[in-house]
Amino acid sequence: MSSLSTRHLIGIKNITEADIQLIFETADNFKEVINRPIKKVPSLRDLTVANIFFESSTRTRISFELAERRLSADIVNFAAASSSVSKGETLLDTVNNILAMKVDMVVMRHPAPGACVFLSQHIPANVINAGDGTHEHPTQALLDAYSIREQLGDVANKKIAIIGDILHSRVALSNVFCLQKLGAKVRVCGPPTLIPKYYADLGVEVSHDVQETLHWCDVANVLRIQLERQDIKYFPSLREYHQFFGITKNRIEQLDKEIVIMHPGPINRGVEISSDVADAPQSIILQQVENGVAIRMAVLYLLASGK
Numbered sequence: 001m002s003s004l005s006t007r008h009l010i011g012i013k014n015i016t017e018a019d020i021q022l023i024f025e026t027a028d029n030f031k032e033v034i035n036r037p038i039k040k041v042p043s044l045r046d047l048t049v050a051n052i053f054f055e056s057s058t059r060t061r062i063s064f065e066l067a068e069r070r071l072s073a074d075i076v077n078f079a080a081a082s083s084s085v086s087k088g089e090t091l092l093d094t095v096n097n098i099l100a101m102k103v104d105m106v107v108m109r110h111p112a113p114g115a116c117v118f119l120s121q122h123i124p125a126n127v128i129n130a131g132d133g134t135h136e137h138p139t140q141a142l143l144d145a146y147s148i149r150e151q152l153g154d155v156a157n158k159k160i161a162i163i164g165d166i167l168h169s170r171v172a173l174s175n176v177f178c179l180q181k182l183g184a185k186v187r188v189c190g191p192p193t194l195i196p197k198y199y200a201d202l203g204v205e206v207s208h209d210v211q212e213t214l215h216w217c218d219v220a221n222v223l224r225i226q227l228e229r230q231d232i233k234y235f236p237s238l239r240e241y242h243q244f245f246g247i248t249k250n251r252i253e254q255l256d257k258e259i260v261i262m263h264p265g266p267i268n269r270g271v272e273i274s275s276d277v278a279d280a281p282q283s284i285i286l287q288q289v290e291n292g293v294a295i296r297m298a299v300l301y302l303l304a305s306g307k
């Protein structure tokens with residue numbers, strides 16, 4: 001197979017294992033390209049991509065922009081805070097005005113779950129979800145699984161723990177779909193208030209015991225406590241969260257094996273993870289960021305090839 005089963009990348013739920021494997025194989029080639037002295041290829045030379053961000057981002061926004069530049073695409077960057085959205089313009093009007101300027105692909109981050117699927121139903125351009133509220137963040141899950149494959153040789157049958165604020169995380173949901181499609185054993189771990197009940201129905205293990213989970217897993221993907229999405233208190237204090245659920249050097253030193261440490265960023269150092277673990281040799285946090293460019297190049301290239 002040499003093309004994706006979809007015109008848009010809205011979520012991992014709606015793509016196949018074959019799609020994921022094709023993205024990984026394509027990313028392998030692009031990873032080699034971006035490590036060359038001349039990092040650019042002409043693959044998207046005649047295409048224009050709009051990066052539309054209605055929420056703040058560091059990694060995803062820069063990573064998509066670099067991926068597009070490496071593929072020689074023309075780029076339009078749009079930040080909602082400095083746009084006519086603040087004057088009351090709707091999402092569809094905003095995007096249709098951008099498309100009137102002949103844009104071929106839209107990369108969008110939006111606080112509303114479902115915003116990207118709505119957009120894909122109303123515009124002719126390919127849509128890539130760069131994170132829609134608490135729903136999905138598909139390219140993050142792809143780069144996470146790709147980094148596990150790179151580190152451990154394969155994802156199938158590996159034990160992956162996703163630890164932290166599962167309730168507010170789009171990364172958790174996309175990771176569960178992606179890792180399960182690739183045959184991993186997945187567990188979520190955190191306080192009961194931060195794990196939605198429906199996770200048990202997704203076929204993942206649910207645990208509230210962080211030390212036992214660290215003993216169980218090959219990889220711990222640690223998630224940020226998303227205070228900005230928390231309208232009520234889900235735990236007494238950040239200090240108490242760190243004490244009971246924080247990934248610390250002391251917890252890691254109690255293990256009889258070395259596990260891989262991951263975090264999608266941004267990190268709250270001293271809350272969900274201590275600095276000595278985030279910066280330890282077994283942490284692959286910066287490799288995840290590096291792999292993000294190759295994965296996004298692969299997604300852009302494959303969606304453009306299907307046109």
Ligand code: CP
Pocket residue numbers: 056057058059060061131137140264265266
């Ligand atoms: N991991 C991630 O989505 O980071 P940003 O919010 O900085 O893009």
